[in-house]
Amino acid sequence: MSMTTIISVALALLTVLVAFGAVLAGRPAARWLRDAERGRTALAWLGTRFSPSLLVTAAGALLVATLMNVFLEILDAVIERDDLSTIDRPVIAWVAEQREAWRDTLVIGLTDIGGWVLLTLLLVAAAVTVSVRLRSWRPVLIAALAGGGGGLLVAAIKALIARDRPDPLLRAIVEHGFSFPSGHATTSVVVLGTVAWLVSSTVASHTVRATAWVAAGLLAAGIGLSRIYLGVHYPTDVLAGWILGAAWLTTVALADRLHALRPRRHGPAPLARRPRTVLVVASVLAFAAILASVWIMVAVED
Numbered sequence: 001m002s003m004t005t006i007i008s009v010a011l012a013l014l015t016v017l018v019a020f021g022a023v024l025a026g027r028p029a030a031r032w033l034r035d036a037e038r039g040r041t042a043l044a045w046l047g048t049r050f051s052p053s054l055l056v057t058a059a060g061a062l063l064v065a066t067l068m069n070v071f072l073e074i075l076d077a078v079i080e081r082d083d084l085s086t087i088d089r090p091v092i093a094w095v096a097e098q099r100e101a102w103r104d105t106l107v108i109g110l111t112d113i114g115g116w117v118l119l120t121l122l123l124v125a126a127a128v129t130v131s132v133r134l135r136s137w138r139p140v141l142i143a144a145l146a147g148g149g150g151g152l153l154v155a156a157i158k159a160l161i162a163r164d165r166p167d168p169l170l171r172a173i174v175e176h177g178f179s180f181p182s183g184h185a186t187t188s189v190v191v192l193g194t195v196a197w198l199v200s201s202t203v204a205s206h207t208v209r210a211t212a213w214v215a216a217g218l219l220a221a222g223i224g225l226s227r228i229y230l231g232v233h234y235p236t237d238v239l240a241g242w243i244l245g246a247a248w249l250t251t252v253a254l255a256d257r258l259h260a261l262r263p264r265r266h267g268p269a270p271l272a273r274r275p276r277t278v279l280v281v282a283s284v285l286a287f288a289a290i291l292a293s294v295w296i297m298v299a300v301e302d
Helices: 003-025 027-035 037-047 052-080 083-098 101-113 116-134 138-161 183-200 206-229 235-260 275-301
Strands: none
Touching: 003 027, 003 101, 003 206, 052 083, 052 138, 052 235, 052 275, 083 206, 083 235, 101 116, 101 206, 116 138, 116 183, 138 183, 138 235, 138 275, 183 206, 183 235, 206 235, 235 275
């Protein structure tokens, strides 16, 4: 095992411990929010008028639409080289001046966690373990759609945008391929979020669930920032990657819930008989819609 791999594993474990500590420290606030009278009243009022599945689906759809709108705004700025993208080159040049050898070693270990090898192994291990525990192929299908779809989205959008990476003289490591969006940022959100989702579906402990999500968020944030520090991605590449990853993860989660969608009077769910088919079809259609929106944006700007 190489030193970089050891550092990567150590950083991942440290992040989990930090997440666990943060969850324990936040318990009082969580209890207060859970017991707040206003929150319970509002939820009860909504529950009497709409089915929970419909409310969750509507909220998720609104979140995906918002995230994609922000992603397209960043894409527009990158294509036009204005607005937020104007900070890209100054930030990369400034960061390059702040590097030190010991810090570079730690950051390379962190960025390696977001490489396709470690993330794929983690996702496969989580999916297989949860699948065996639940005695269902659903976790494997979710992992394949989330991880595979996220990877394909990044590859397709990179080819469409064809943005060059920062100046090689400002990079701390060698990287090839196009820059927008950051593959590490996107896939870390998708894969780590999927792992947290799968863990949450198999454990009853709220502390473990929260720790999984907080650790996933911290690692995804650190991996994205490491790409900026190493000079292989612009800030807008990473920001767009985070947003795209969150949009795709939410999309797959929505697709997984569609089969349970019920009418207002809680009658039988029309799609309940074919949950896997609904999941696959909805994910494929959403994938096509996201890619089409990016292609239209590029075509209009050209």
